[in-house]
Amino acid sequence: MIGLEILKNRIKDAPQSSGVYLFKNKKDNPIYIGKAINIKRRLSNYGNLPKLPRRLQKMVSQTVNIDFELTESERNALLLEALLIKKFSPRYNIRLKDDKSFPLIKITKGDFPRLTRFRNEFSNEDKVFGPFTSALKTDKVIKILQKSFKLRSCSDLEFKNRKRACLLYDLKQCSAPCVNKVSQNEYKNQVDDTVKFFQGGQKKIFDKLEKQMVYFSESQNYEKAAELRDSIQSLNFIIREEVKISTQDTNYDYIHIDDKKHFSIYIGFIRYGRYLGGNLIYYSEKFEDDIDLTSLIIQFYLKNFRPNKIIISKKINGYNELKSIMRDNYKIDVFLKSSKINGVQKISKLTAKRNDKEVNLQKQKFINNQEILTLMKNRFNINNKIERVEAYDNSFFGNNYAVASYVVFNEEGFSIKDSRTYKFKDYDLKKFGDADLMRKVFKSRFSKDDKILPDLIIIDGGQPYLKICQEIIDESGISESIKLIGVSKGFKRDFRFDRYHTLSEKNLSLKDSPQIEGFIQKMRDQAHKLSKKNSMKRMSDSLKTSFLDDISGIGKIKKMRVINFFGSVQNLKKANRDELAQIKGLNSKNIKAILDKING
Structure with missing residues (x-):
């Protein structure tokens, strides 16, 4: 049995209670996941194929089995649905516009912390800032912070094995703690200044840098004074990119929802009273029965860094369940928009404006794409509408x-x-x-x-x-x-x-x-x-490793240490015995084998 026949058969056995249902294909992979207060009644809706969107008609036609997972409540069904969608990424479920996580910046734990970009994984001891709306913007911010505060960006393995300062030190973008060019206490001050800058203490940092600039200028150390001047200008660039929302150090995400003219969700990120940016995470011009804004919001936060507080512009279906799930499972407080919240009116207007701008861009893009697909259909005599x-x-x-x-x-x-x-x-x-x-x-x-x-x-x-x-x-x-x-x-x-x-x-x-x-x-x-x-x-990866692959006694860890020490195969080919001797784990036999290969 397949398709509508299997659906009708499974409806007979379906429970009349809350839970999640999974439509599966021939390989037993979920192709659609939904939730319901009454699973039996909800499944019956899929039996009327002509009334279903084409997407769901295709889904039903490929179904060979339907599984059920019962829950104690609608709230638990909502959470389970989101978790299963994250796990299986079923093809026919409505997805977020950009099914990706947003980049963040973290300062790692340890005596000499590292400044780096990441998306999801971090330790509770790491200091995390963001999210930012693009990797490009995040990398730009990191570059400015490195230039200004000189924190290292190298991996821990490279940091432990390095015996000479890298190019970033020469470019004055790192203080080179790897080779003791800076004390642990001095480096800690650099880290503290970076954290203060992120946490809204920009004025104090600027005052400090300006005093240092004046001091070095009066001491006729013009190179150092110019370096500090450039840092101030670069840091000001970051500030200009942000919008001040509140005089308080407030941290929350603001979710703007528009369900009148169309369906859209725009999330704005407010950290330490400043608007870092935002993104249109969902947009649909037409209503479909299985659009569930609450589920989409949960899916977003399953993949992204979660703030301590979320403010929603209006009440939506499932709001109470959303509030309960976020509080009990993720320790996030969810509130409706209120004039009592500092800066909320400003962020409300800002996100509404950004939402409308993004939606209009999406609409125009959609119209242009439909136009070219129609031209292709007519020019090449294609019978059906071109969807892919x-x-x-x-x-x-x-x-x-x-x-x-x-x-x-x-x-x-x-x-x-x-x-x-x-x-x-x-x-x-x-x-x-x-x-x-x-x-x-x-x-x-x-x-x-x-x-x-x-x-x-x-x-x-x-x-x-x-x-x-x-x-x-x-x-x-x-x-x-x-x-x-x-x-x-x-x-x-x-x-x-x-x-x-x-x-x-x-x-x-x-x-x-x-x-x-x-x-x-x-x-x-x-x-x-x-x-x-x-x-x-593939070629680059091969060049990085193949030079050392056939050398006896050089395993994966030693190979990685050698490449990280020299930075590239080209630099390795210029290596001498003294440099190779500085690499942890290499014995005299290894060094001789590498030199023989270089000179071979």
Whole structure:
């Protein structure tokens, strides 16, 4: 039994109590997870297929089993649902807009703490700041803080094994505690200043730096005075990027919810009275029965750093359950917006404005994406609406490091989380060619029946590649029609002379359709970029290790210590005996073997 038949059969046995239900595919993997006060009644809603969104119709058609997990209350069902969604990432559940965690900055524990970016894992003894809205912004803040307060950024292993100061010390971006260029007490003061800066003590830090700058200037140490001046200017850049919300050192997340014109959730991060930024975590133009804003909020905090307090702009269904779950399970207090909370009116207006701006950008992006997908549908006579486009390419370096990738495009744009990369070990390009490589990729892509299929595939190659792809699709028993388009590189690899093919037509001209031509080229370029990036990474990883791989007596730990000490294989090849002798764990036999390899 499969699909609607299994659903009807399981409804008969379904309990009339609260809990979670899991729709599963042939491999017994959850493809959809939901919660209900009455599981039997909730499952009955899925039996009326015509009224379901296409997403859920596909889900039901792939279902071969439905499991139940009972709970004592609706509250427990809500939490269990969120935990299971996090664990299994079921394909057909409504997801957060960016299914990722936000970066933070931490100062680690220890005598000489490290300043670094991270996303989730940290010790209770670490000092954690953020979150920030992008890795790029976080790295910029870290760079400014390093320049200003000179905390180390190296790994603990590198720190313990280093015998000479690194380049950051020469650039005046680290005080080099690894080689005792700074005392433990002096370094502690640097750490304290960094923490004070994060915790709202910017004025005290600026006053301190300005006094030091004046002192060094009057002492005619102009280089040091200029260094402090640059630090003040850089730190001011961080302050300008933030918005002061409150005169108090308040820390909370503010959740703006809009469920009138559309459905959106925007979360603003307030730390020590300042707005660090925010993000639109969910947006939908249309209502779907299984939209549950409370569940989406819980899912967000299961993946992200949790504050001590959350303020919500309005009451939503399940608010009391959300409040209870956050308090009892995560020690987070949840409040509704109130004028009594310092700065709440300012953050309310700010997040509402940012939410509207982000939603409008999403709407316009959605319209533009729909327009190009419609143009593609009409130009290539595709019967169904295009919901998913995939583009394939491969990359090599010489005859090695074979990698193939595909990128995915839908109405929301490029979907990073749906893109995939295939790595091939010891693939002989000269012997088998890249056509055989793509055959392996297509076999892997279409061999599993529970995968979401594309409506259109773009392949970097001519008709032979299209025929290989169609052959694999047919062998896989896929009944859905998938349109295939090939792109042959133009004269001297000039994109203006690219040629386009389908299975039935060669050398199609798209000069009359610049939008379509531009879209196909963009898809091809994104696939090429992804495969090349991963191929380069394979080569880089290989170069880092292969030089030491065949040296007897050099295991994984020693290899890591050597590479961390010198920073690169290029530096290692210039090493002498005295430098190698400084590395912990290397004996005279190891040193001789490495030098023999270098001089070999």
